[in-house]
Amino acid sequence: MARMKVEEKTSEKTKMSGALMLIEALKAEKVEVIFGYPGGAVLPLYDKLYQSGVFHVLTRHEQGAIHAAEGYARISGKPGVVIATSGPGATNIVTGLTDAMMDSLPIVVFTGQVATSVIGSDAFQEADVLGITMPITKHNYQVRDISELPKIIKEAFHIATTGRPGPVLIDIPKDITIAEGEFDYEQEVHLPGYQPTTHPNHLQIRRLVEAVSQSKRPVILAGAGVLHANASNELRQYAEQQNIPVVHTLLGLGGFPADHPLFLGMAGMHGTYTANMALYECDLLINIGARFDDRVTGNLKYFAPKATVAHIDIDPAEIGKNVPTKIPIVSDAKAALQELIHQQGKPADTSAWLAQLNEWKRQFPLYYEDDEQTIKPQKLVEMIYELTNGEAIITTDVGQHQMWAAQYYKFNRPHRWVTSGGLGTMGFGLPAAIGAQLADRNAAVVSIVGDGGFQMTFQELSVIQELQLPIKVVIVNNQALGMVRQWQELFYEKRYSHSLIPNQPDFVKLAEAYNIPGFQAKTEAEAMEVLKKAFAIDGPVLLDFHVKADENVYPMVAPGKGLHEMVGVKPCGELSQ
Amino acid sequence: MRRIITMTVNNRPGVLNRITGLFTKRHYNIESITVGHTEVEGVSRMTFVVNVEDERTAEQIIKQLNKQIDVLKVNDITDQAIVARELALVKVSVTPALRQEIYTLIEPFRASIVDVSKDSLVIQVTGESEKVEALIELLRPYGIKEVARTGTTAFTRGSQKTAATHKTAFII
Numbered sequence: 145m146a147r148m149k150v151e152e153k154t155s156e157k158t159k160m161s162g163a164l165m166l167i168e169a170l171k172a173e174k175v176e177v178i179f180g181y182p183g184g185a186v187l188p189l190y191d192k193l194y195q196s197g198v199f200h201v202l203t204r205h206e207q208g209a210i211h212a213a214e215g216y217a218r219i220s221g222k223p224g225v226v227i228a229t230s231g232p233g234a235t236n237i238v239t240g241l242t243d244a245m246m247d248s249l250p251i252v253v254f255t256g257q258v259a260t261s262v263i264g265s266d267a268f269q270e271a272d273v274l275g276i277t278m279p280i281t282k283h284n285y286q287v288r289d290i291s292e293l294p295k296i297i298k299e300a301f302h303i304a305t306t307g308r309p310g311p312v313l314i315d316i317p318k319d320i321t322i323a324e325g326e327f328d329y330e331q332e333v334h335l336p337g338y339q340p341t342t343h344p345n346h347l348q349i350r351r352l353v354e355a356v357s358q359s360k361r362p363v364i365l366a367g368a369g370v371l372h373a374n375a376s377n378e379l380r381q382y383a384e385q386q387n388i389p390v391v392h393t394l395l396g397l398g399g400f401p402a403d404h405p406l407f408l409g410m411a412g413m414h415g416t417y418t419a420n421m422a423l424y425e426c427d428l429l430i431n432i433g434a435r436f437d438d439r440v441t442g443n444l445k446y447f448a449p450k451a452t453v454a455h456i457d458i459d460p461a462e463i464g465k466n467v468p469t470k471i472p473i474v475s476d477a478k479a480a481l482q483e484l485i486h487q488q489g490k491p492a493d494t495s496a497w498l499a500q501l502n503e504w505k506r507q508f509p510l511y512y513e514d515d516e517q518t519i520k521p522q523k524l525v526e527m528i529y530e531l532t533n534g535e536a537i538i539t540t541d542v543g544q545h546q547m548w549a550a551q552y553y554k555f556n557r558p559h560r561w562v563t564s565g566g567l568g569t570m571g572f573g574l575p576a577a578i579g580a581q582l583a584d585r586n587a588a589v590v591s592i593v594g595d596g597g598f599q600m601t602f603q604e605l606s607v608i609q610e611l612q613l614p615i616k617v618v619i620v621n622n623q624a625l626g627m628v629r630q631w632q633e634l635f636y637e638k639r640y641s642h643s644l645i646p647n648q649p650d651f652v653k654l655a656e657a658y659n660i661p662g663f664q665a666k667t668e669a670e671a672m673e674v675l676k677k678a679f680a681i682d683g684p685v686l687l688d689f690h691v692k693a694d695e696n697v698y699p700m701v702a703p704g705k706g707l708h709e710m711v712g713v714k715p716c717g718e719l720s721q
Numbered sequence: 722m723r724r725i726i727t728m729t730v731n732n733r734p735g736v737l738n739r740i741t742g743l744f745t746k747r748h749y750n751i752e753s754i755t756v757g758h759t760e761v762e763g764v765s766r767m768t769f770v771v772n773v774e775d776e777r778t779a780e781q782i783i784k785q786l787n788k789q790i791d792v793l794k795v796n797d798i799t800d801q802a803i804v805a806r807e808l809a810l811v812k813v814s815v816t817p818a819l820r821q822e823i824y825t826l827i828e829p830f831r832a833s834i835v836d837v838s839k840d841s842l843v844i845q846v847t848g849e850s851e852k853v854e855a856l857i858e859l860l861r862p863y864g865i866k867e868v869a870r871t872g873t874t875a876f877t878r879g880s881q882k883t884a885a886t887h888k889t890a891f892i893i
Contacts (some may be wrong), residue, residue, distance in 0.1 A: 278739055280748050284789045286735075303790060337793045339732065461784035464777065 147423025162290050162321040163192040166254065169297040170198055175225050177216065177582050179202060179209035184269060188321040190227075201578070201611070203602035206233050208575035211601070214249050215539060215579030219587075221374065223304050224579060230256040230478025234315070237277065239569060242280040244311040246566025247373060247395060251305040251311035259319040260288065273315045282310030287317065290325035302333045307340030308459040309372055344483050345477035351471050352430070352454050353489035359428035359452075361497040362388045365411065365440070368395035368565070369433015369457060369477045376400065376558045378481035379432065386491045389501055391419035392436045395565040396472050398555035408501060409510070410657025412440040413701045414547040417508035418501055420699075420707040423448050425500075428492075431455040433477045436466040437566065443471030446706025456480045507715050510551050510699075516668045518692040521545060521620050525552035527672055528590055528618065531679050536560065536588040539577040541597030542568040544626035546693040549592045549696040560587075571600030574617060578604060581613045588679070589614070595621040595648050606656040608684045616678050617686045619651055622693045630696045635703075655668045655686035662686040676680060723752070724779050724799045725875050726769040729759060739789055740767065745860040749782055753807075753850075753872025764793065767880070768874045798877050805875035809853045811844045814864035820886075823863065830856045841866060849873075855858065 160168070166189060177199045183188045192649035193200055203209040206228045207285065213224025224244075228237050234255040246252045258267040274286045283303050293316070300312040334617055356362055376399050383390050383406050390400045391411040400407055409416030411423055420442075423429065429451040434440065441447040447467060455463045463472040473480055477538040512522040517711045525548050528536070538553050539562040540546040546563055555561050562580050566574040577591035596617050608615050620626075655662030661681060663674040675690050678685040698712025730736050734739035734753055735758060744751050750789050752770040759766045779797060786795045806885045820842065824834070827844055830852065850873055857868060 274735060275738065278735070279742050288734075335790060338790045459788070461781065461788055465781055465784075468777075 150602075151174065153556070154515075158327060159324050160630060161188065161192070161324050162293050162316065163188040163592065165293050165325070165327045166316075166321070167192050167198060167298065168327060169294060169329055170225065171547050173223075173301050176222070177201055178225040178227060179212045179216075179579070180227030181209055181229065181233060183233045183256060185230035185318045186227060186233075186254075186321070187260060188318065189254070189256070191318075200558050200584070203578070203608060204606050205242055205601065206236035207571065208601055208604040208607070209476045209576035210237045210251065210253065211569075211572050212238060212579035212582075212604075212607075214244050214247070214572075215562050215576030216583045217225045217244075217249045217251060217579070218576070219537060219559050219580045219583035221372075221559070221582070222400075222583075223252050223301060226251065228255050228547065228644045229269070229430045230258055230318075231271045235271055239481050239567075241277055241311050241313065243564050243567040245280050247564065247617065248309050248368065248610060249311065250309040252304050253311060253316045254315040255313060255360060256321075257315045257317040260317045261319070263317065273313070273401035277313050280303045280311075281313050281461060283448045284313040286313070286315040289470045290320055290323040293320065293325065294327055294329050295311050298329060298331060299333055299335065299670050301336065307338070307342075322476040325706065331669045341395050341460070342458065342479055344456070344480045346483075348471060348473045349480070349483045349487060352473065352484065353487050353623075354493050355428055355452055355471060356386055356388070356430075357490040359492045359496070361407075361426045361430040361495065362430065362492050363388070363422045363426040364390045365393065365423065365429060365431045365434050366390055366396045366399050367393040367432065367434025368399075370396055370399035371558050373433065373458075373477035373479075374558075375432075375476075375478035375481050376621075378478055380404070381486050381489040382481050385488065385594045388430070388500065389422060389494075389498065390637070391422055393437070393440050393565075394550055394563065396434060397550060397561045398558045401556045402554035403556055406498075408505070410550055411707070413442070414551065414697050414699065415440075415701075415712060416510060416551075416711045418504040418697060419717070420701070420710055421504055422501055424706070424708040426451045431457070432481070433457060433464045438466075441466065442701045442707040442709075443704055445637075446708060481555070489618060491641065498586065508713050511714060512695075515692065517669055519665060519671045519689050521548045521695055522552050522623075523620070523668060524620065524663040524671055524689055524691065525549050525592070525691065527675055528592070529553045531675055532588050532590065536590045537562060537577075537580045538583065539563065539580055539589065539591045540574045541570050541573040541593045542627075543570070543597065544622070544630060544697050545592050545594045547627075548620075551697075562686060570597035572592075572597070574601050575604045575616075578607055578611075578613060581615055587623040588616070590616045590618055592618045592620060594626055595623060596625045597617055597644065597652075598651075601635050602654070604654065605660060605684075605686070609658050609660050612683055614682055615684050617684070620687070620691055621651070621688055622691050623648055624693060624696070627697070633694075633696070653685060660684045660686050662688065664688040664690070666690045722773055722779070724771050724773055724797055725803065725805065725873060726771060726782065726785060726786070726795065726797050727796040727876055728767050728769075729764050729793040730767060730789075731793065732763050733791055736765075736791045739791065740786065743785055743826075744771075747781075747785065749778070753870075755872045755874040757874070762806075766876075768876075770873050778869055779821065779884070796877075797871050798875060800877040802814070802881055803875050804878055805849050805873050806847055807850050807871055807873050808845070808847045809857065809868060809870040811846070811857060811860055811868050813842050813844060813860050814840060815842045816840060819863065821859070823860075826859055827856065832856060833877040842868040
């Protein structure tokens with residue numbers, strides 16, 4: 145049975161309103177910050193928040209609130225908490241909920257709802273939030289009786305943060321927040337239908353140990369599951385113990401040090417040649433906490449065709465879902481890696497394999513052609529890496545800038561990379577940076593965004609300014625929806641249908657409107673100058689970099705192709721010609 | 722391939738929606754669903770008949786259903802010795818002259834007449850879907866006015882000793 149005992153007694157069984165119960169429950173859960181936006185249906189709740197001492201961030205849109213909560217969860221590992229009102233407030237968080245679901249982030253959302261007496265009558269600001277969010281949450285609730293509220297909140301936090309993390313939503317009708325009931329938070333969570341397996345089956349671990357010892361060309365594909373389980377140290381220890389090279393998914397970056405000799409880079413559509421060829425040529429693939437997304441696998445027909453596949457995942461449904469798996473291990477990544485380290489076994493003889501991989505690394509590195517007259521976006525990311533000593537938290541939107549950030553910012557430690565992987569959400573980067581900065585006040589946070597995505601959520605500059613969060617907003621401005629433009633160039637005969645946006649606003653003036661310093665750069669020298677200036681300022685700064693507009697992200701695996709069919713790979717020798 | 726999946730779930734509002742939504746999202750084709758209370762208060766049993774491409778899809782359905790918080794237990798009972806039933810009501814156009822013929826026709830199926838009017842009969846039949854199907858086909862030439870079918874409900878037999886030889890039990 146999934147049971148959780150609360151050690152501290154949080155409150156006497158006193159009568160209180162639903163709104164106050166919620167505040168008390170948040171305190172009992174040690175919630176440090178909540179992100180939200182008030183409205184009619186949550187007014188009783190906001191009234192109790194008024195002098196509660198709970199730190200609430202008023203974002204300028206509910207989408208901003210939930211992305212901020214995602215950024216907070218990604219960096220802190222704690223649940224991100226969101227409050228939105230009924231109807232439009234709730235529907236505005238749908239994108240963020242889906243994003244959190246796809247990227248397995250622990251989020252707890254409270255939505256207001258019209259009073260129980262009018263539910264179903266199409267009342268003002270009523271939406272079927274339960275129905276809308278059912279497929280995009282790990283679980284959701286609608287509170288029908290005040291007596292259920294403490295139990296539901298406790299279950300919600302438990303579900304969101306255990307097993308495979310995910311978003312949980314609680315829809316609370318207005319009259320429930322006003323009604324009074326007994327608040328008993330000292331209770332066990334009892335969910336017979338929810339019992340995540342966290343420890344691996346010994347026999348399956350044994351099978352993997354044997355498979356490793358017999359392997360000549362093993363590779364570890366490490367996903368975000370490693371980060372969720374805080375298993376970076378174990379991953380490193382295991383890879384070193386067995387001398388197995390590691391490739392990362394986009395979301396897994398930072399789980400293994402980028403400067404480690406066993407690291408081959410990111411795999412997938414814009415992965416490195418070495419990482420993708422390692423997946424193609426390996427004889428044993430050990431997937432740890434990745435879900436075999438199509439962006440990582442390319443055409444499944446050609447994915448790891450020579451390999452025995454082992455898959456460690458806390459979600460049994462992920463194992464065998466996309467790729468047939470010979471060694472399934474349902475477990476938390478940390479527990480499985482600890483067991484593997486403990487069992488040791490005879491390490492594989494990977495010397496020839498590593499020599500081959502190192503040769504590929506040397507011969508086919510990521511490359512771009514430098515051009516001092518313009519700003520190469522890859523160079524821009526490298527400059528940011530240099531100026532932040534590789535220690536910054538990087539948040540991004542989705543698109544070309546996201547891929548360049550993933551390729552050229554070398555993440556050497558976990559929880560420094562916040563991006564929208566599964567859903568690919570434009571407008572994610574800026575609000576996520578707010579949450580990330582609040583989770584780690586001392587970190588340098590750089591939000592690398594595209595000129596398209598930035599304009600979807602830039603109203604959150606207001607929050608950055610208000611809280612004086614020292615976030616550096618870097619707009620990679622190519623006056624286009626870059627990745628759309630790239631695909632149109634490559635696959636739609638350069639018919640740039642609605643992807644070019646030559647008349648962008650003056651982003652520096654926009655920053656000034658929010659009382660945030662803004663700088664623009666158009667050449668490499670200017671870029672370095674404004675970056676230095678920005679990092680010297682102890683507060684938020686917006687930087688508008690006019691980059692080379694027709695730059696493409698390479699290497700690339702075209703849709704429908706196998707990982708070994710990458711384009712845009714040049715041998716080192718050709719680069720110098 | 723046809724699979725019979727049973728599960729017990731918390732009897733809460735929206736649970737059926739959760740389950741069917743999951744099927745819709747993942748493009749699993751449902752042939753029938755039956756739901757009803759169990760001997761345990763607050764727990765309902767659902768029986769699904771689904772048509773899937775292969776074993777892997779069937780396994781994925783089970784896993785996805787298991788992920789639902791309100792799902793207590795899921796079983797694919799297709800390959801076990803089971804008791805499976807469907808109930809159907811069939812309204813047939815029948816003149817008084819043909820009534821006796823109909824009585825004779827339905828007798829081997831242990832079906833019964835549950836309503837009679839001057840130009841129609843309502844026949845009730847229970848059994849496996851194939852049996853129900855067979856009777857409906859026999860009645861079709863007389864002119865079927867309406868059919869109401871419940872879909873299959875099933876669970877495993879108490880004894881599974883002969884499970885290997887009984888892929889599904891045919892029970893009249």
